[in-house]
Amino acid sequence: MRRVAITGFGVVSPVGTGKAGFWASLKDGVSGIGRITRFDAETFSVRLAGEVKDSPHLPPDVDAFARRDPKVGFAFAAFAEAVGQAGISRLDSRTLLHIGTSLETYDLRLVVRDGRADFGAAAGFDPGTEDGPVQIPLDKAARLIEGRYGRPGRSLTNCSACAAGAQAIGHGFQAVRSGLFETAVCGGFDSMINPLGVGGFQLLGALSVEEGHGPLSCRPFDAGRTGAVLGEGAAVFVLEPLEKALAEGKDILAEVVGYGSSLDAYSLSAPDPDGSGAERAMRAALADAGLSPADISHINTHGTGTQLNDEVEATAIRRVFDGHWERIPVAATKSVTGHLIAASGAVETGACLLPLLFGHLPPNPALERVARGCELHHVTESDRMFNGRYALTNSFGFGGQNAALVLGRVD
Amino acid sequence: MRPSDVVITGVGLVTSLGATAAETAGAWLDRRTASIAALPELAGTPLESAPAALLPEFDAAGRLGGRRMIKYMSQGALLGCMAAREALAMSRASERFLPERIGIFAGNGLAAANVTEVRDIIERSIDETGNFSDRLFGERGIATANPLLSFKILANMPPCLVSIIEGIKGPNVIYTPWEGHTAAAMLDGMNAVACGLVDCALVGGADTPSNPATYAFLRSTGLIGADDFPAAGAGYIVIEKAETAASSGTKILARLDTIEMSASTRPASDPLSSRLGRTYAASPAILMGIHALAGGDVPPLTGADGQDVRISLTYPEAR
Numbered sequence: 001m002r003r004v005a006i007t008g009f010g011v012v013s014p015v016g017t018g019k020a021g022f023w024a025s026l027k028d029g030v031s032g033i034g035r036i037t038r039f040d041a042e043t044f045s046v047r048l049a050g051e052v053k054d055s056p057h058l059p060p061d062v063d064a065f066a067r068r069d070p071k072v073g074f075a076f077a078a079f080a081e082a083v084g085q086a087g088i089s090r091l092d093s094r095t096l097l098h099i100g101t102s103l104e105t106y107d108l109r110l111v112v113r114d115g116r117a118d119f120g121a122a123a124g125f126d127p128g129t130e131d132g133p134v135q136i137p138l139d140k141a142a143r144l145i146e147g148r149y150g151r152p153g154r155s156l157t158n159c160s161a162c163a164a165g166a167q168a169i170g171h172g173f174q175a176v177r178s179g180l181f182e183t184a185v186c187g188g189f190d191s192m193i194n195p196l197g198v199g200g201f202q203l204l205g206a207l208s209v210e211e212g213h214g215p216l217s218c219r220p221f222d223a224g225r226t227g228a229v230l231g232e233g234a235a236v237f238v239l240e241p242l243e244k245a246l247a248e249g250k251d252i253l254a255e256v257v258g259y260g261s262s263l264d265a266y267s268l269s270a271p272d273p274d275g276s277g278a279e280r281a282m283r284a285a286l287a288d289a290g291l292s293p294a295d296i297s298h299i300n301t302h303g304t305g306t307q308l309n310d311e312v313e314a315t316a317i318r319r320v321f322d323g324h325w326e327r328i329p330v331a332a333t334k335s336v337t338g339h340l341i342a343a344s345g346a347v348e349t350g351a352c353l354l355p356l357l358f359g360h361l362p363p364n365p366a367l368e369r370v371a372r373g374c375e376l377h378h379v380t381e382s383d384r385m386f387n388g389r390y391a392l393t394n395s396f397g398f399g400g401q402n403a404a405l406v407l408g409r410v411d
Numbered sequence: 412m413r414p415s416d417v418v419i420t421g422v423g424l425v426t427s428l429g430a431t432a433a434e435t436a437g438a439w440l441d442r443r444t445a446s447i448a449a450l451p452e453l454a455g456t457p458l459e460s461a462p463a464a465l466l467p468e469f470d471a472a473g474r475l476g477g478r479r480m481i482k483y484m485s486q487g488a489l490l491g492c493m494a495a496r497e498a499l500a501m502s503r504a505s506e507r508f509l510p511e512r513i514g515i516f517a518g519n520g521l522a523a524a525n526v527t528e529v530r531d532i533i534e535r536s537i538d539e540t541g542n543f544s545d546r547l548f549g550e551r552g553i554a555t556a557n558p559l560l561s562f563k564i565l566a567n568m569p570p571c572l573v574s575i576i577e578g579i580k581g582p583n584v585i586y587t588p589w590e591g592h593t594a595a596a597m598l599d600g601m602n603a604v605a606c607g608l609v610d611c612a613l614v615g616g617a618d619t620p621s622n623p624a625t626y627a628f629l630r631s632t633g634l635i636g637a638d639d640f641p642a643a644g645a646g647y648i649v650i651e652k653a654e655t656a657a658s659s660g661t662k663i664l665a666r667l668d669t670i671e672m673s674a675s676t677r678p679a680s681d682p683l684s685s686r687l688g689r690t691y692a693a694s695p696a697i698l699m700g701i702h703a704l705a706g707g708d709v710p711p712l713t714g715a716d717g718q719d720v721r722i723s724l725t726y727p728e729a730r
Contacts, residue, residue: 043549093674103565104522108533108543115541117533119526119624120456135628137521138566138587139716151674155716156595159519159566159587167584171599195545199553200561261582263574265510268483268562277580280511284582399571401583 004176005245005410006253008088008185008238010081011350012074014050014231014337018081021054023354029365029382031215031336033229038070038193046207048217049193050231050338062144068136069105074234074343075141075189076148083149083185086238086250091152094182096175097142098156099236100164101190102342105136108196141189153181159342161397162302163261164188166345166405169237170259173405176239188346189234198230204269206306216366218339220303220332221310221374228304231338235346242410254356257390257408258291260284264400270308271396275316278302278394281402282320285392289406293321296328296406297388298355300348301376302396303332303364304339311373313394318376329379329386335366345395349405352393355386356409412666412727414654417604419664419724421502421649422700423494423615427464427642427688432497434467435697436704444686447640452526452623458630463621464642464688469493480576483562487520488569490645490693491617495573498700502649504611505577507659514581514609516600517570517647518593520618520692523625524564532556569617573647581609587692588618590681591672591718594695597648598670604650611655615696617645620689634679634715635689642688646696648703664703668723670695675719682710695720 011018014032015025025032032050041047056077058066066073079099083089091097111117111134119134139157146155158164158171165188172184192198201207208217208227218229245252262284264277271277286293299321302313318325333351334340340347355361361384370378388409395403412418422432427445429435447462472478474493481489499505504513536552538544562568567585574580584599586592593616600612620629620641629635656663681694683701690697694712699722702709709722 040545041549043546044553102567106522106524108536108548111533112537112541112543115537117530117537118456119530119627120453120458133628133632135521135624139589139592153674154595154672156586156592157588158584160583160585161565161567164567171584195548195552199548199556200564203553203556203558204561261584262511263515263571263580263583265574265578265580268568268571268575280580397567398565399567400574401567401571401585 001177002179003242004173004239004256005242006237006256007240007245007250008082008086009253009350009353010078011235011347012052012056012077013233013347014052017052017054017056026333026351026354026362027360027382029336029363033215033218033338036193039195041198044198044202045209046198046202048211048229050229051193052233065140068107071101071189071191072141072144075099076144078187078234078236079145082236082238088238090150093153095152096154096172096181096184097152098158098168098172098184098186099142100158100160100168100188100342101138102159102161102164103192103197104138106196107134110134160401161399162341162344163395163397163401163403164342166395166403167261169346169349170261170403170405172239173256173259176241184239185236187234187236188343190340190342191232192230192341193232201230218305218335219366220305220335220364221370221378222367223369223371225305227306229338231340233340233347234343235350252410253353255408255410256405258285258289258406260288260404262402266400268399271312273312275312277400277402278313278316278396279320281404285404285406291390291406293324296390296392298386298391299328299330300352300393301330301332302394303334305334314374314376326377328377329361329384330376331362331379332364333362335364345403348393352391352407356391356407359386361386412653414652416653417601417650417667418653418656419648419650419667419703420656420661421498421504422664422703423497423647424697424700425490425494426644426697427466430467430469432700432704436701439701440705445642445688450623458627462640463626464640466643483559484572485523485563486643487523487617487619488572490643491569492572492576494645495577495613495647498647498649499577502661504649508611510578510580512581512610513579514600514603514612515570515574515579515583516596516612516614517585518596518616518692519566519569519585519587520620521588521625522564522566523619523622526623528557589691589716590694590712590714590720591716593692594670594672594720597695601650601667601670604652611649611651613647613649615647616692618690618692619643620691639684639689642690644690644693644697646693646700648696648700663727665724665726668725671721673719675713675717677713679715680713682712691715
């Protein structure tokens with residue numbers, strides 16, 4: 001089977017639009033979390049989020065949708081940066097496009113007619129108006145990309161919640177490795193920083209309502225953690241056969257070497273408390289890569305800052321990396337980006353490139369006192385260096401979908 | 412058949428033609444068509460006379476072994492869980508394979524919340540000028556919402572509920588929202604069985620385009636033709652290698668030869684639509700399931716996503 005190289009990476013995140021700014025912020029532990037400005041959230045109990053500050057420059061047709069559904073614009077911009085780096089200007093039949101996201105944007109404002117909710121009347125809108133349809137399907141970003149860059153051999157939109165981005169990359173990796181496709185352009189995108197998204201998560205009690213720590217209010221693995229903070233953004237990767245990329249003189253950012261997915265089969269909202277689902281995903285990724293736990297030198301955790309998730313993940317990591325976890329530095333980049341839901345796995349795969357490419361480990365600046373049960377080799381300082389070969393990143397989704405990816409440095 | 416062939420050993424269907432796979436396939440062979448009616452939620456609107464397929468009556472609690480999980484389910488999740496249970500029972504897959512060795516490869520349609528529930532939330536959030544207000548939504552609208560609403564609108568929840576109810580723990584993908592996406596998931600499942608990533612795959616999906624809000628969206632965007640009618644439905648298929656079916660004495664319904672997909676410029680065309688209704692993301696699985704039971708060549712499908720889907724089945728000689 002073929003080795004698979006990352007030849008392009010694009011990112012839009014709360015800590016930077018474009019990979020240079022993103023990596024610089026991660027390296028220094030600069031947080032992108034603050035008060036919600038995207039809508040009037042004063043009456044919500046959740047008022048913090050990691051918003052994208054530097055809106056990407058978009059073509060007018062994409063921008064029209066992005067104004068109503070920001071994640072569509074994030075996906076497009078991350079895609080454009082990634083394929084630009086890889087030197088791809090058109091998608092063709094040998095290319096797989098696979099991007100993951102979570103929840104449709106449903107514009108509640110447009111359902112209101114004459115002071116009441118009227119779905120039928122909303123359907124009678126004039127398609128020529130600026131409003132457009134009430135509902136924006138999850139494959140809209142893929143369609144806009146295809147409109148600009150041509151149709152790929154296969155276009156997939158994955159909706160595996162917080163595991164979606166990692167699953168898309170894992171699937172793209174498998175497709176290129178097996179020779180099914182020559183190129184995979186894959187990643188994740190999301191924004192739930194809208195009334196329905198924030199309100200829905202608020203109802204679930206999954207988000208922090210504490211604002212005392214300001215930009216460091218998302219506190220993965222900390223004893224004082226109070227829940228997740230929503231983020232938004234996108235990350236997209238170009239995957240190609242390593243030999244072909246080398247022959248063409250392309251920049252090789254890293255290689256993807258393993259992927260595993262699993263299901264908890266336990267609960268819609270909570271992880272299996274024994275961590276077995278997370279453990280199976282990590283073990284599957286290691287097996288797929290042909291590596292042992294001793295080979296891993298860095299882990300980017302899912303690390304949401306919720307009570308149960310962090311403890312379960314730490315437990316699963318200690319079990320998988322028994323005898324090794326004390327020396328493996330772990331990152332929890334949601335501490336500065338917030339939880340980008342379906343984009344998180346892809347953005348955190350991009351975060352793994354920081355140590356693999358530049359030797360810098362991203363710190364968790366919000367971690368002051370490690371919670372009981374969350375013991376790992378946490379990195380809190382911004383000057384920690386890295387000289388390892390392989391990094392693993394975890395993504396665990398609502399509904400019990402788990403994914404793990406293993407990346408390798410290419411010398 | 413060769414031991415390495417991928418074969419179908421279980422089919423579960425809930426469609427406008429029947430509440431089970433046998434009922435649906437029987438109605439298909441009898442050339443029956445779905446009952447249709449206008450949706451009461453759209454009365455007084457431009458869509459008040461637009462028809463949608465009716466589902467037959469079914470006992471969801473009886474089929475799913477109780478009501479406990481039903482409260483978390485959208486209609487699509489409910490139909491999907493019933494279809495998955497039927498398919499797994501037919502193949503006895505849960506008895507024969509480890510949970511970690513069974514994968515789910517599914518498609519799911521457009522998000523479709525309960526309109527009555529959403530209407531209450533919106534109307535609590537309308538200000539004195541008659542417009543939707545973010546402030547009122549935060550102050551009053553959310554308080555009206557069912558805390559379980561998120562579970563009903565997240566697109567991955569229907570297959571995840573299948574996993575939870577059936578205890579399936581293996582590799583998985585969930586694509587959305589059109590026919591080609593479900594066909595791609597089914598193809599991934601077929602490849603996963605063929606290469607040994609899983610011993611058994613549950614492939615298929617569910618969709619509820621007859622949800623009034625979804626129907627309104629489909630009509631407003633031209634994604635459903637004037638002559639078409641939407642139909643809720645679900646289909647799940649159990650596939651495995653011929654050798655595992657043969658070694659356990661499990662009945663093989665058909666050999667799954669290929670699922671071919673290609674980009675198309677043709678308008679959408681669903682061979683089920685004139686009799687069963689347009690089921691979008693559920694259609695490839697329903698199409699495969701009906702033919703696995705009823706026999707015959709599977710006609711091609713062109714999805715709303717511009718994907719041509721061709722499924723090829725071969726039937727055992729002793730059938």
